[in-house]
Amino acid sequence: MxxxxxxxxxxxxxxxxxxxxxxxxxxxxxxxxxxxxxxxxxxxxxxxxxxxxxxxxxxxxxxxxxxxxxxxxxxxxxxxILGLNRNWNIAIVGVGHMGWALANYSNFSSQGFQIRAIFDIDDDKIGRYINEVEIFHIDNMKEIIQKCDIQIGIITVPVAYAQDTANRLVEAGVKGIWNFAPLKINVPANIYVVSEDLSIGLSSISYYLSR
Amino acid sequence: MxxxxxxxxxxxxxxxxxxxxxxxxxxxxxxxxxxxxxxxxxxxxxxxxxxxxxxxxxxxxxxxxxxxxxxxxxxxxxxxILGLNRNWNIAIVGVGHMGWALANYSNFSSQGFQIRAIFDIDDDKIGRYINEVEIFHIDNMKEIIQKCDIQIGIITVPVAYAQDTANRLVEAGVKGIWNFAPLKINVPANIYVVSEDLSIGLSSISYYLSR
The missing domain is CATH 1.10.10.10 (Winged helix-like DNA-binding domain superfamily/Winged helix DNA-binding domain)
Structure with missing residues (x-):
């Protein structure tokens, strides 16, 4: 049963x-x-x-x-059931405000989600650290993701770069993607994508305020 | 019926x-x-x-x-049903990375959610603009919220200031609060609160990757 x-x-x-x-x-x-x-x-x-x-x-x-x-x-x-009894290694791609905010989000590590690497293309940011996690150039993504055994990638790049970023993450070997860009990204069927739409929190509020 | x-x-x-x-x-x-x-x-x-x-x-x-x-x-x-057929005026309190990211989030206005005011306590930020929206000192919150007819407040301050920020928002007259601080805030029963826990997106990914 x-x-x-x-x-x-x-x-x-x-x-x-x-x-x-x-x-x-x-x-x-x-x-x-x-x-x-x-x-x-x-x-x-x-x-x-x-x-x-x-x-x-x-x-x-x-x-x-x-x-x-x-x-x-x-x-x-x-x-x-949720897989929170083990550690998940995570990479953030794109150090804008959202990427920076997520890299500093304190609730992740207490639930087993460990940010292991951050990627960007801006030379001024490469080699710096956020919360003790190094920022690497995206050209080194495959090497770092495999070395750090990263299973999940977070996309916080501008929308024009989101699909290319997803392609790179998949090629590097991640199995799950959390996408903050307002765009439906295409990935192979064995990759699991969650697209974040922050408007949903506000919609729930406007529903109740409309009653 | x-x-x-x-x-x-x-x-x-x-x-x-x-x-x-x-x-x-x-x-x-x-x-x-x-x-x-x-x-x-x-x-x-x-x-x-x-x-x-x-x-x-x-x-x-x-x-x-x-x-x-x-x-x-x-x-x-x-x-x-969701109240998306009308405009909602919104204030963001706290210009950290998350506040900044939300002030720049393009999906809100297309669904009728208009950021009308931003609040902080940092004198270097007061008077500046994000996406054409002015940053005010929180001491002017009540006046600005009433003048701009703001119904919803977003809390992106550090956790230690979250409850005080909620109190100020309620006193100023907002009816709904979207709380990004990892803390259960207490408000009167007629105020509607949505607490955002960004870990939920990751939990859904880890569930599927665990199968």
């Missing part, structure tokens, strides 16, 4: 909710909570308890009827 | 999916598509067609059985 669960197709929307569950469980743990009901977890996140039970049931049996979920245990389980 | 739909409680997760539908419909329109099935829309977004039909049914009757959704019509309807 467990196997069939693991082989089931999990929707993208479910996967996108898992980090919210993880984050909320972590906050609950920090508040000293040991057990949480799906009602309470749902209220904190803003989804129905039925949705939570359905999402989690896709991955196995969690929680205890009439009791709730053990916060630490569920957090560890979701962390494992 | 339409009224009862509007009064129904819509889950946060549904609201968070609407901008994805909107964005995907917009891309489809740009590709010249006039009609799209829930299967095809679901495939592009990564959710099941059932989920799409369920999400949209909360807001009324859309699409035509056996035909699909009219792309432009559905896009307009979702835009109205």
């Amino acid at each position: 467990k196997e069939s669960k693991e082989n089931a197709v999990i929707s993208r929307a479910t996967v996108d909710r898992l980090p919210l569950y993880y984050r909320t469980l972590k906050l609950s743990q920090e508040e000293g909570l040991e057990i949480i009901s799906s009602d309470e977890l749902g209220r904190k996140i803003g989804v129905t308890p039925e949705q939570i039970r359905k999402d989690l049931s896709a991955f196995g049996e969690f929680g205890k009827k009439g009791v709730g979920y053990y916060v630490q245990e569920l957090m560890r389980n979701i962390g494992e | 339409k009224e009862s739909k509007e009064n129904a409680v819509i889950s946060r997760a549904t609201v968070d999916r609407l901008p994805l539908y909107y964005r995907t419909l917009k891309l489809s329109q740009e590709e010249g598509l006039e009609i799209i099935s829930s299967d095809e829309l679901g495939r592009k977004i990564g959710v099941t067609p059932e989920q799409i039909r369920k999400d949209l049914s909360a807001f009324g009757e859309f699409g035509k059985k056996g035909v699909g959704y009219y792309v432009q019509e559905l896009m307009r309807n979702i835009g109205e």
Whole structure:
């Protein structure tokens, strides 16, 4: 039975909710909570308890009827599902304001995401460090990415360079790309891309303010 | 019947999916598509067609059985639901790299989100402009926010100043806050807060790379 669960197709929307569950469980743990009901977890996140039970049931049996979920245990389980129990090596390409902001973002390393290399084309930036991570020229991308065993690339270059950057990252061997350029980039089918659209946060606010 | 739909409680997760539908419909329109099935829309977004039909049914009757959704019509309807058919005036507080990156983010204005004012405490920055928007001292926040009819505030200050910034924004009259500081801020119940956790994009990538 467990196997069939693991082989089931999990929707993208479910996967996108898992980090919210993880984050909320972590906050609950920090508040000293040991057990949480799906009602309470749902209220904190803003989804129905039925949705939570359905999402989690896709991955196995969690929680205890009439009791709730053990916060630490569920957090560890979701962390494992999300691959947060291991380290991921990451490269940022493009040292504009967004690249700089992400290189300084403190939440990444606490979840196992380690920025190992930064790339740019500006000679004034090459050889400098952000948060102890060196900035290299993009012409050295393949060598550095292989040497540092980097699996994920973040694209923060201007839109005109985004596709070329993606091509270089794929050629260098990354398996996942987080794209901040407002452009749909084309990659081979075995590469996983998340395109960030920051307008989504604002859309959610404007929805509620419109009520 | 339409009224009862509007009064129904819509889950946060549904609201968070609407901008994805909107964005995907917009891309489809740009590709010249006039009609799209829930299967095809679901495939592009990564959710099941059932989920799409369920999400949209909360807001009324859309699409035509056996035909699909009219792309432009559905896009307009979702835009109205999200409040994207009107202009929202926005202030950014904190001109670090993230504040600077957001002030330059080109996707906001095309969706009706207009940055009207930027605030900081650094005298070297006050009076300068980013993208034709002036940087003011935070001591002038209340006056500027009321004069410019600003409804939404974006917090990009260091974490130690985030709660104080939220208090000032609320006192000045904003109704919605988009918080980039890694901290749960406390606001009155009538203020809507979205906390941005950029790790979520990476968690989705690490999930897929772990399979």
